[in-house]
Amino acid sequence: MNKIADIYQQKPYSDTAQRMLLRKPQIFINNEWADSTGDDTLAVIDPSSGREITRIVEANSEDVNRAVAAARTAFDDGRWTGLPAIAREQMIHKLADLIEAHTDELAELEAIDNGKPIGMARAVDIPAAVNMFRYTAGWATKISGETIEPMSTPGGAFHSYVRREPAGVAGLIVPWNFPLIMVANKVAPALAAGCTLVLKPAEQTSLTALRFADLVAEAGFPPGVVNVITGNGHLAGDLLVKHPDVDKIGFTGSTEIGKLINRNATDTLKYVTLELGGKSPVIILPDVDVSEVSPGAAQAVFFNSGQICVAGSRLYAHRSIFDRVLEGIAETADFWAPRPSLDPEGHAGALVSKEQYERVRGYIEAGKKAGAAIAMGGDAPSADGYFVNPTVLVDVKPEMSVVREEIFGPVVVAQRFDDLDEVAKQANNSVYGLGASVWTKDLTAMHKLAAKIKAGTVWGNSHSLIDPALPFGGYKESGIGREQGRYGVESFTQLKSVIIKL
Ligand code: ADP
Numbered sequence: 001m002n003k004i005a006d007i008y009q010q011k012p013y014s015d016t017a018q019r020m021l022l023r024k025p026q027i028f029i030n031n032e033w034a035d036s037t038g039d040d041t042l043a044v045i046d047p048s049s050g051r052e053i054t055r056i057v058e059a060n061s062e063d064v065n066r067a068v069a070a071a072r073t074a075f076d077d078g079r080w081t082g083l084p085a086i087a088r089e090q091m092i093h094k095l096a097d098l099i100e101a102h103t104d105e106l107a108e109l110e111a112i113d114n115g116k117p118i119g120m121a122r123a124v125d126i127p128a129a130v131n132m133f134r135y136t137a138g139w140a141t142k143i144s145g146e147t148i149e150p151m152s153t154p155g156g157a158f159h160s161y162v163r164r165e166p167a168g169v170a171g172l173i174v175p176w177n178f179p180l181i182m183v184a185n186k187v188a189p190a191l192a193a194g195c196t197l198v199l200k201p202a203e204q205t206s207l208t209a210l211r212f213a214d215l216v217a218e219a220g221f222p223p224g225v226v227n228v229i230t231g232n233g234h235l236a237g238d239l240l241v242k243h244p245d246v247d248k249i250g251f252t253g254s255t256e257i258g259k260l261i262n263r264n265a266t267d268t269l270k271y272v273t274l275e276l277g278g279k280s281p282v283i284i285l286p287d288v289d290v291s292e293v294s295p296g297a298a299q300a301v302f303f304n305s306g307q308i309c310v311a312g313s314r315l316y317a318h319r320s321i322f323d324r325v326l327e328g329i330a331e332t333a334d335f336w337a338p339r340p341s342l343d344p345e346g347h348a349g350a351l352v353s354k355e356q357y358e359r360v361r362g363y364i365e366a367g368k369k370a371g372a373a374i375a376m377g378g379d380a381p382s383a384d385g386y387f388v389n390p391t392v393l394v395d396v397k398p399e400m401s402v403v404r405e406e407i408f409g410p411v412v413v414a415q416r417f418d419d420l421d422e423v424a425k426q427a428n429n430s431v432y433g434l435g436a437s438v439w440t441k442d443l444t445a446m447h448k449l450a451a452k453i454k455a456g457t458v459w460g461n462s463h464s465l466i467d468p469a470l471p472f473g474g475y476k477e478s479g480i481g482r483e484q485g486r487y488g489v490e491s492f493t494q495l496k497s498v499i500i501k502l
Contacts, residue, residue: 008383010048011342017108020211021054027063027230028213030070030223037062042203042231047115047350048340048385056206059231064198064239067227071169071196072245074224081166081194083222089140091219092191096133098215099126099180106180106208111341113207114179115350115386116304118342128466129184132484135468136188139489143193150499160499166194167271167492168247171240173233173261174209175253176202176352177307177408183209185483186250187226193492195248198227200237202253204352206230233257241265248492251275252309255406255432255477262480273481273491275309275473277406278434281427282312282463283417283449285440286320293439293461294328297412300437300463302336302390305348306410307356309478310435312463313407315392315414316423322416329392329412330376336410338387350385351409357386360409367393367402367413375414398429406432420445424452433475437463456482 013021025041026033040058045051057063074080080088099106107121116125145163149155170190174182179201190197201209213228229236233253241249241264251261252275265272282300284293300312317325339346351357357380364378377391390410396403403413417423427436427449437459438449450458456473459465466472471482481491 008340008381008385008387010046010340010385013112013342014108016105017112020109020207023054025055025057027057027059027067028210028216028228029067030227031217031221032223034066036060044113044207045204045353046112047352048342050354050384050386053112056203056210056230059229059236061239063229063231064236064243067198067229068169068240068243068245070224070227071198074222075166075169075196079222080196080225085141088191088194089137091221092133092137092140092188095215095219095221096130096137098219099133099212100130102211102215103127106211108342109207109211110179111349113205114176115341115352117339117346117349119344119346120304120349125178125181128178129180132181132184132468133188136192136489139189139192139486140194143489143493145495156502158499158501160497163496163498164490164493165496167494168195169245170195170197170248170250170492171243171246172197172199173237173240173249173251173253174199174201176205177304177309179205180208180212182252183212185252189483189489190250190492191225192489195492196225198229198240198246200229200231200240203230203232238264241270242268244268246270249273250483250492258479271491271494273483274479275483276434276477276479277432278309278311278474278478279314279404279406279430279432280310280312280435280437280455281314281316281453283423283427283436283438284315284317284321284325285438285442285445286318287441288321288439290321290324290328294325295332296439296461296463297325298329298332298336298390301412302332302348302410303464305338305351305388307352307408308464310457310464310466311408312435312437313412314403314427314430315412316417316426317414319416319418322414326375326392326394326414333376333390336390338381338389340385348390348410350387352386354386356408357388360388360407360411363402363405363407363409364391364393364411367396367400370397370400370402372396372400372402372413377410398426404430420449424449428452428454431477434478435459435463
């Protein structure tokens with residue numbers, strides 16, 4: 001075997017991970033592992049090797065119905081909402097503690113399943129999931145309604161108040177890019193609000209959600225509060241979206257599927273929160289220290305191999321510093337070079353699937369065909385895994401697909417600008433509006449741009465900081481509603497006015 005191939009060889013799995021992979025494919029209903037009523041399963045592929053490593057249940061309609069029925073009963077009989085709020089808060093904390101205690105195991109499973117570097121999973125993914133549960137747990141004891149006097153009745157004649165009640169049964173459908181973080185972002189607020197739930201992880205990355213289910217039972221949640229089914233989006237996911245006993249859908253994924261879900265949830269008029277795609281601009285003003293900012297711009301797009309909804313995939317650098325910014329990004333090429341996920345030195349891994357690999361490479365080729373030039377990368381190492389080298393495209397035009405569409409890979413299109421109004425217009429010239437970053441020491445320019453940019457989050461001199469305390473979501477076709485913080489928990493509630501004649 002030659003040296004290059006050695007670098008791209010996946011490392012052996014630990015015994016703990018092997019044990020998980022040897023489990024029988026099952027779904028989690030009422031705190032118990034249950035067989036599917038059918039025989040259909042889906043392959044789990046390690047993206048670093050392209051090899052099938054285990055199989056998971058492909059849930060059928062009966063499986064979905066059983067999971068929803070369990071959540072419905074657990075909601076309606078009050079075994080969850082009837083507990084003291086402090087007991088629910090403590091249980092969510094216990095779950096956070098258990099996730100933290102299993103950090104190494106969960107990080108390895110995430111790396112094997114998703115392709116991301118184990119070091120990143122250990123340092124970022126698992127702690128972020130823990131933090132989300134810890135932050136959100138406290139809302140269980142803080143959510144409350146308010147007293148409002150009617151305006152049309154004589155004073156004191158009526159007593160009226162507004163109750164904030166849980167939405168009911170939540171169907172939670174999550175993507176593959178940060179599997180356990182996405183589970184936490186949906187499950188934690190649903191639980192804090194008092195909902196029961198059915199979780200469907202992405203078919204490409206279900207392993208940590210399944211291991212998470214064990215921890216739910218261990219933490220002592222009543223049966224049926226958290227149920228986990230695996231399977232395809234267009235089958236199991238679709239059934240959840242249309243199910244009359246599901247009251248709320250929390251979804252993160254592509255804009256295309258988000259639109260479909262929104263349409264499909266209409267017949268039963270569910271509450272829907274959608275966190276969708278992006279094409280986030282990174283705007284670098286002329287006053288910056290280029291050597292400090294270039295690695296930040298590289299990280300904005302190459303972290304998680306660009307498979308992040310807020311990836312800074314459109315770079316706008318002021319004309320006077322454009323070339324130097326690109327040189328600075330090129331210097332990070334080795335740091336972001338992809339490696340198999342269990343390589344402890346890796347900073348970037350494999351893309352999640354063959355489909356995603358081909359999609360990203362297809363975009364690079366489409367960009368070249370349309371006249372874009374490659375300033376860095378553009379190629380893929382010869383290996384069995386789905387590796388694509390970090391790529392910078394220049395000489396791009398606004399109408400090119402690489403500039404307009406979400407690539408979800410380690411690919412950035414770099415453009416020059418001359419003044420702030422012009423760059424704000426360019427930044428907003430997108431159907432998306434999820435994130436944006438502005439890099440400058442000029443506070444006035446920073447605040448002016450922050451106000452002008454149509455995006456759910458604008459970062460200054462940083463990118464991708466997503467914090468449980470701050471609302472997160474999109475303008476335009478990047479989503480509906482906000483997750484995280486008070487707003488995220490409230491999105492799993494509904495209001496009831498109680499008006500009593502005294
Ligand atoms: P990506 O483009 O990131 O793969 P998708 O939007 O296709 O993301 O999928 C995100 C999640 O949505 C996954 O859990 C997937 O199974 C689910 N999903 C896909 N299609 C549907 C659908 N028609 N209805 C409900 N869920 C779906």
